[in-house]
Amino acid sequence: MTARLAEIWRYPIKSHGRERLAGVVLEAGQALPGDRQWALALDGAEAEAGHWAACSNFSRTSRNPQLAPFWAETGAGDAVTLRHAKLGEASFHMDDPADQARLLDWVAPLRPEGQPAATRVLKLEGRGYTDSDFASVTLCNRASHAAVEQQLGQKISPLRWRGNLWVEGLEPWAEWEWVGRDIRLGKALLRGVERTDRCPATMANPETGARDVPTVMALKEGWGHKDFSIRCEVIEGGEITEGCEVTPA
Helix, strand or coil: CCCEEEEEEECCECCCCCEEECEEEECCCCCCCCCCCEEEEECCCCCCCCCCCCHHHECCCCCCHHHCCCEEEECCCCEEEEEECCCEEEEEECCCHHHHHHHHHHHHHHCCCCCCCEEEEEECCCCCCCCCCCCCEEEEEHHHHHHHHHHHCCCCCHHHHCCCEEEECCCCCHHHHHECCEEEECCEEEEEEEEEECCHHHHECCCCCCECCCHHHHHHHHHCCCEEEEEEEEEECEEEECCCEEEEC
């Protein structure tokens, strides 16, 4: 069976929503366009707009599982519409200081007691506020997800992994063999850089926000690690679409 790109996902605001794309044009040395372009910095965070900073500086699902149910839809320019099971729907112009303040107020009720509040909206174009210290695109294997489900003894949503690219037609964990190799994906060329270590963010239900499935423990007990998916860098830019072939070099 030929491996194919099954799904493409973007996360415009780090830990605050996901949107599915039919296709996108990747650029060499950049993350998936618009991915994690904005992030909500916590009070006292040592982070600045235009510069990458570690995830500990930002409001994120690993510390606040109630962020998991967010959906996002990007519009023209800097427009982003967010939907959440508890908060409803709201639209923001992300570069507008007034709308940034409105966004911070809107999400404030989700903050767990005792945790710092998000006080600033930061922007990092191209590179994005990915969890990695390089501009990465995360590639996931549907068969590996099915293996985790078997280990857990239940079905879970693939959205827990917050991946950019989902590939079908592989054997479970075949993606590990792509670390250090080039991967032709549609018109683009990616290179597998490292396995993605996972945290409690994947335990949060993307529909309810409840931390209800021990995903990290399942990985440790089943395979002796806590890795799922691989992080890739874009070597040659080009268009990718759902359904395009995925071929390791």
